[in-house]
Amino acid sequence: DSGVTQTPKHLITATGQRVTLRCSPRSGDLSVYWYQQSLDQGLQFLIQYYNGEERAKGNILERFSAQQFPDLHSELNLSSLELGDSALYFCASSARRGLDGYTFGSGTRLTVV
Amino acid sequence: AQKITQTQPGMFVQEKEAVTLDCTYDTSDQSYGLFWYKQPSSGEMIFLIYQGSYDEQNATEGRYSLNFQKARKSANLVISASQLGDSAMYFCAMREVNYGGSQGNLIFGKGTKLSVKP
Numbered sequence: 001d002s003g004v005t006q007t008p009k010h011l012i013t014a015t016g017q018r019v020t021l022r023c024s025p026r027s028g029d030l031s032v033y034w035y036q037q038s039l040d041q042g043l044q045f046l047i048q049y050y051n052g053e054e055r056a057k058g059n060i061l062e063r064f065s066a067q068q069f070p071d072l073h074s075e076l077n078l079s080s081l082e083l084g085d086s087a088l089y090f091c092a093s094s095a096r097r098g099l100d101g102y103t104f105g106s107g108t109r110l111t112v113v
Numbered sequence: 114a115q116k117i118t119q120t121q122p123g124m125f126v127q128e129k130e131a132v133t134l135d136c137t138y139d140t141s142d143q144s145y146g147l148f149w150y151k152q153p154s155s156g157e158m159i160f161l162i163y164q165g166s167y168d169e170q171n172a173t174e175g176r177y178s179l180n181f182q183k184a185r186k187s188a189n190l191v192i193s194a195s196q197l198g199d200s201a202m203y204f205c206a207m208r209e210v211n212y213g214g215s216q217g218n219l220i221f222g223k224g225t226k227l228s229v230k231p
Binding site for chain 1: 148150157158163204209216219222223224
C-alpha cells in the first residue's frame with residue numbers, strides 16, 4: 001500500500017456519461033496530481049492541486065474538472081465521455097518541496113463503451 | 114518547454130546481466146530533478162531513483178544507478194544483475210518548476226519495456 005488511495009479501481013461506463021474518480025493522498029501530503037495514461041498518449045499530466053488550490057494545469061480537456069477538498073482528498077470529474085477517454089487515471093501526492101518524491105496510487109482503469 | 118525522450122521502446126536482457134535504459138531531457142532550467150519509475154504489468158507506478166541537477170555524484174539505490182551526464186542532458190538508468198521480476202515498463206521523468214511551497218508536476222517519457230530472459 002503506497003499510502004495514496006484511489007477509488008474505484010475499475011469503472012465501465014457508456015459514452016456521454018459522467019464519472020467521478022476519487023483520490024486520498026498520503027498522510028501529510030498537500031499536493032495532488034492527476035495523470036492520464038493511454039496507449040497512444042503515454043502518461044500525460046492533467047492538473048495539480050496544492051492545499052486546496054489549483055497549482056498547475058496540463059493537457060486537461062474542458063470536459064474534465066477537478067477539485068481538492070479541505071480534508072485534502074481530490075476528485076477528478078470526467079463528463080460527456082468519449083471512447084478515447086478510456087485510460088488508466090493515476091493520482092499522485094507529494095509533500096512540500098524536498099526529496100520525498102511523489103507517491104502514486106494504484107490507478108483507476110476507466111473503460112468507455 | 115521541458116521534454117523527456119526515451120528512444121528504446123523495448124529491450125531484452127539476459128537474467129543476471131546489467132542493462133542500461135536511455136533517457137535524454139531538455140530544459141532551460143538550472144535546477145531540476147530527474148526520476149525513474151517502474152510500472153509492472155499490474156499497473157502501479159513504483160519509484161526507483163532520483164537525481165537532482167546539482168547532485169555531484171550519480172544516484173544509486175540498490176541494484177539501480179543513474180548515469181547522470183549533465184552536459185549531454187542524459188540520465189540513463191542502469192540495472193545491475195537483472196532479475197525476472199525486473200520485466201516491466203520503465204519511465205524517465207522530470208520535475209517541472211517548483212512553485213511556492215509545492216513540488217512541480219512530473220513530465221514523463223514514453224517509456225521502455227524491459228523483458229528479462231531466463
